[in-house]
Amino acid sequence: MKFNKLIPELCVSDLKKSLHFYVGVLEFKLEYQREEKKFAFVSYEGSQIMLEENLDSKWKTAKLEYPFGRGINFQIEVSDVGSLLERLEKSNYPIKIRPKENWYRKDKNLLGVKEFLVLDPDGYLLRFSQSLGRKSL
Secondary structure (H helix, E strand, O other): OOOOOOOOEEEOOOHHHHHHHHHHHOOOEEEEEEHHHOEEEEEEOOEEEEEEOOOOOOOOOOOOOOOOOOOOEEEEEOOOHHHHHHHHHHOOOOOOEEEEEEEEEEOOEEEEEEEEEEEOOOOOEEEEEEEEEEEEO
8 A cells, every 4th residue: 555645643532433434424434543542544446534532632623622623624536426315325424515516617627526525533624536527717
């Protein structure tokens, strides 16, 4: 396995609950785990996230209160947002913003995506995004 150059590590309140969400519901792959440290490394189609249940970590910069990660969203590019949405709905997991098509300008092009937003168990905002291609302006 090759590590990405940027891998977010999320402090979580309950690693088992987070693993159920990421691995059990969304079907991220559990790459490896250090159970004694309450740490797990998960991936999905090339995206990588570290999860750690250590709210007193040296990495903590302020008191963690739900929702964690305020002010940030993690865009995760996927091949099929529909299959993720089906898994979430099957698990009765709430969707923050239903899938919609958006076009974002990049220079003289528009980049299209179908995307939706969901909060993980600790309130980290995940934006799953599927490419729709590009259009010229």
